[in-house]
Amino acid sequence: MSELSLGELDSLVLKAYRGAGFSWGMAQEAGRAAAWLAAHGLPAATLFTNLLKQIDGTDATSLTPDIQNQGWQPGTHTCCPVVCGTALSDLGLSHLEAGNSIAVGSVYSPAILLPFVAGCATADGVNVTIRVDKQPLLTGADGSYDAKKRHAGLVSEKGQVELEISAEKAASEALNVRRAVISAPEAALLEQLAHRTYVPASELSRSSGAGAGLNDND
Amino acid sequence: MAIVNPDNASITLRPPSTVMKLARMGSMHQTRLSFMRVLLRRLAAEQWPIERTRWQMDKTGVGVGVYTATGPDRTYSLVVFSNDLDPAKRSDRVIAEEWDATFTLVDGVPDQADIDRLQQNVPKQEAGRISDRELSLSRANRSVRLFNYVRAELAKGAQPQAAELDKVGYLMRTTAVYGSGKFGALDRRFIADREEFSSPFQCELLAVYMIRMFSVDIVEHLARSDAPDTAVALDKNLRRSLGIGNSTGLGMAPFIVNHPVLFNQWMLSREEALLRVRRVAAADAGKFDQFTSLLARQRSGLTYWLSEHPLQKEKIAALTKDLTSLAEKVQHLDSLDQVNPWNGLYLWAEDHLSLEGQECLVTLLIEMYPELVDELAVNMSADEDRYFKINGQMKIDELLELINTHYQFALDTDFTQRSANARYWYASEEKLEPRLGERFEEPGAEREHPLAISRDVASAYSDLRERDGTDSIAMFLLKYPQHRHIVRRVQQAADHPYSEIENNLIADDMLPIDLLRCKLSYFGAIKFDPRSDRWVRINMFQHAPLPNELIEQYDDTWVYPPVPVNV
Numbered sequence: 001m002s003e004l005s006l007g008e009l010d011s012l013v014l015k016a017y018r019g020a021g022f023s024w025g026m027a028q029e030a031g032r033a034a035a036w037l038a039a040h041g042l043p044a045a046t047l048f049t050n051l052l053k054q055i056d057g058t059d060a061t062s063l064t065p066d067i068q069n070q071g072w073q074p075g076t077h078t079c080c081p082v083v084c085g086t087a088l089s090d091l092g093l094s095h096l097e098a099g100n101s102i103a104v105g106s107v108y109s110p111a112i113l114l115p116f117v118a119g120c121a122t123a124d125g126v127n128v129t130i131r132v133d134k135q136p137l138l139t140g141a142d143g144s145y146d147a148k149k150r151h152a153g154l155v156s157e158k159g160q161v162e163l164e165i166s167a168e169k170a171a172s173e174a175l176n177v178r179r180a181v182i183s184a185p186e187a188a189l190l191e192q193l194a195h196r197t198y199v200p201a202s203e204l205s206r207s208s209g210a211g212a213g214l215n216d217n218d
Numbered sequence: 219m220a221i222v223n224p225d226n227a228s229i230t231l232r233p234p235s236t237v238m239k240l241a242r243m244g245s246m247h248q249t250r251l252s253f254m255r256v257l258l259r260r261l262a263a264e265q266w267p268i269e270r271t272r273w274q275m276d277k278t279g280v281g282v283g284v285y286t287a288t289g290p291d292r293t294y295s296l297v298v299f300s301n302d303l304d305p306a307k308r309s310d311r312v313i314a315e316e317w318d319a320t321f322t323l324v325d326g327v328p329d330q331a332d333i334d335r336l337q338q339n340v341p342k343q344e345a346g347r348i349s350d351r352e353l354s355l356s357r358a359n360r361s362v363r364l365f366n367y368v369r370a371e372l373a374k375g376a377q378p379q380a381a382e383l384d385k386v387g388y389l390m391r392t393t394a395v396y397g398s399g400k401f402g403a404l405d406r407r408f409i410a411d412r413e414e415f416s417s418p419f420q421c422e423l424l425a426v427y428m429i430r431m432f433s434v435d436i437v438e439h440l441a442r443s444d445a446p447d448t449a450v451a452l453d454k455n456l457r458r459s460l461g462i463g464n465s466t467g468l469g470m471a472p473f474i475v476n477h478p479v480l481f482n483q484w485m486l487s488r489e490e491a492l493l494r495v496r497r498v499a500a501a502d503a504g505k506f507d508q509f510t511s512l513l514a515r516q517r518s519g520l521t522y523w524l525s526e527h528p529l530q531k532e533k534i535a536a537l538t539k540d541l542t543s544l545a546e547k548v549q550h551l552d553s554l555d556q557v558n559p560w561n562g563l564y565l566w567a568e569d570h571l572s573l574e575g576q577e578c579l580v581t582l583l584i585e586m587y588p589e590l591v592d593e594l595a596v597n598m599s600a601d602e603d604r605y606f607k608i609n610g611q612m613k614i615d616e617l618l619e620l621i622n623t624h625y626q627f628a629l630d631t632d633f634t635q636r637s638a639n640a641r642y643w644y645a646s647e648e649k650l651e652p653r654l655g656e657r658f659e660e661p662g663a664e665r666e667h668p669l670a671i672s673r674d675v676a677s678a679y680s681d682l683r684e685r686d687g688t689d690s691i692a693m694f695l696l697k698y699p700q701h702r703h704i705v706r707r708v709q710q711a712a713d714h715p716y717s718e719i720e721n722n723l724i725a726d727d728m729l730p731i732d733l734l735r736c737k738l739s740y741f742g743a744i745k746f747d748p749r750s751d752r753w754v755r756i757n758m759f760q761h762a763p764l765p766n767e768l769i770e771q772y773d774d775t776w777v778y779p780p781v782p783v784n785v
Contacts, residue, residue: 007399024668025702090610090692178350198647199662
């Protein structure tokens with residue numbers, strides 16, 4: 001196991017997600033979500049490694065939820081949590097009231113939804129419980145959020161997700177974890193995907209890509 | 219005392235269409251709001267002692283040094299690993315693997331275990347790891363010619379010639395100063411709430427200030443090793459005339475594109491400072507004398523702004539001529555009768571001076587009114603997270619309107635022309651550093667980074683216009699995720715009018731050195747010396763007060779060298 005700064009994790013996941021074939025704007029969301037998860041003491045590298053193993057090479061459209069006129073239609077396919085999360089964030093939850101719920105459907109690595117749902121909840125002033133296969137994800141019986149409780153389903157590879165708007169305010173936790181933990185195989189997989197965003201050197205790029213110009217040793 | 223007339227509505231901020239052009243950005247000079255200036259003002263106001271607290275160097279200059287800066291709340295230490303580098307290995311390029319000296323800024327005071335750990339990592343730079351105890355990682359090489367000359371003179375017991383020092387301006391040149399989160403360092407978010415780091419890049423520049431101290435200490439150390447009986451220390455006036463050099467390449471260029479909200483704060487603060495001075499209702503004879511004296515010092519500093527680059531040579535020549543015209547113009551101004559005298563001078567400059575000259579005038583005008591402008595420095599940071607979230611409820615028509623308002627420059631470009639599409643930005647596999655490729659001559663354009671803002675805005679605009687204008691952006695992005703990065707930028711631009719460079723960053727005639735110059739001017743760099751269209755050398759902290767002077771006799775106009783008495 002080794003440690004990364006949150007900035008390094010953000011950048012690695014951004015490149016890996018881009019390398020897996022998603023747009024730059026979505027990759028920015030993925031990197032930022034990873035840093036949020038790590039800052040909350042959650043196993044961000046494991047979650048994204050699991051996710052990317054499952055979705056690498058899959059066309060983005062088949063990982064996108066079916067949404068018509070702001071209504072979620074859980075389909076038969078399993079979606080990417082970054083795609084679902086950004087869609088939730090974009091559509092917002094402000095039109096929902098306590099007791100309402102959204103059936104998001106089947107999602108890979110559903111814990112990755114957390115930063116998106118948390119961001120949405122703050123922006124729209126609502127409290128949300130995420131249920132994965134009917135179990136609340138990282139929330140206690142009173143609806144409070146507790147990152148320290150390692151729920152068995154946290155790193156599950158996929159699950160049926162439902163969001164429920166609750167009346168009670170969730171306890172918020174300070175962002176104070178400074179380091180992201182990553183195992184060697186996780187780092188290897190993410191770096192392998194990130195590598196697809198790099199351009200190999202050529203004679204031309206060596207001589208002009210960074211602009212050799214004048215002698216620099218004087 | 220200056221009187222600001224807040225009702226002076228006819229004098230307004232320079233519009234982004236004037237300011238945000240690469241040709242102008244590439245002509246900007248440091249100001250009192252530059253981050254080095256802000257740092258030294260703080261160190262002086264808060265009386266930070268900065269001392270060398272450890273020096274274990276052998277005769278060849280190999281060893282460890284520690285410099286400690288103590289503020290009211292916290293202490294920071296620069297740990298130096300000094301090397302006896304084989305000259306064949308000395309290169310400023312990012313491809314180098316060994317340096318004359320390597321550095322890290324420690325949050326606090328390092329103990330022996332820290333030093334041992336850092337010794338295993340810091341000299342390796344990118345190939346090593348630092349920890350959340352460290353805030354920066356950097357390295358420097360000697361300017362061989364000047365370093366050896368100074369070493370030999372001091373060893374003889376003589377002082378080097380001031381003119382020889384001025385030709386180079388520094389003994390060592392840093393080739394990278396990494397900060398926030400890089401190579402394991404602590405992320406900025408965990409120190410952003412510290413008062414001393416409220417302005418950008420303060421810990422990196424604190425490290426650079428202490429590297430400057432080291433550069434003189436090591437040359438004195440080697441001179442003493444060479445000739446213990448005759449060697450002398452460097453005269454303090456000469457010491458002050460030396461800054462620390464820096465070589466910067468493309469790696470830095472994308473920063474101001476990738477941080478639009480932050481960049482807006484930098485540009486807007488500078489523009490607001492200029493506006494406040496242009497609105498000064500009247501200036502007395504004393505203010506005009508102050509301006510004349512600053513101008514003389516600025517002109518004197520030009521003498522040793524040397525560059526072999528044809529474009530920069532031309533610009534320096536134009537600036538030299540401009541400052542002469544400016545001096546004549548000011549002489550003939552009847553100060554006491556003028557309303558908004560500095561506005562009059564600024565408007566004259568727009569018609570008569572080159573961009574270098576105009577922007578140099580901006581610097582001098584801002585310099586004279588600390589009481590109006592210094593408070594703006596606190597606005598130069600940004601909580602970028604606040605603006606990351608896309609407003610999906612926005613209607614397509616509203617986004618189109620924002621593009622029409624803020625991105626006309628992008629819509630006016632014809633991207634079917636090869637010249638408009640000539641380049642692409644990418645990360646190199648070799649060094650993972652940003653590079654610029656030729657789209658039609660090199661493979662790899664499919665791995666392009668999202669820095670072609672103009673082209674991507676134009677492309678999003680075209681798709682947006684195909685949709686029902688009353689649809690939400692949320693629904694649009696579900697269908698067009700490829701436009702997500704651009705939608706985010708356009709929404710950010712709504713509240714941040716100075717966030718976008720109004721040029722095509724992939725055009726065949728784009729000069730990356732303009733991006734570098736702009737960013738480095740905000741750092742407080744001087745003596746820009748482009749070595750190609752893609753990398754530049756600069757000087758940092760030249761003429762800056764020495765550590766004891768920060769405490770005893772701080773002169774806030776240090777960046778303008780004194781006019782030599784014999785001139």
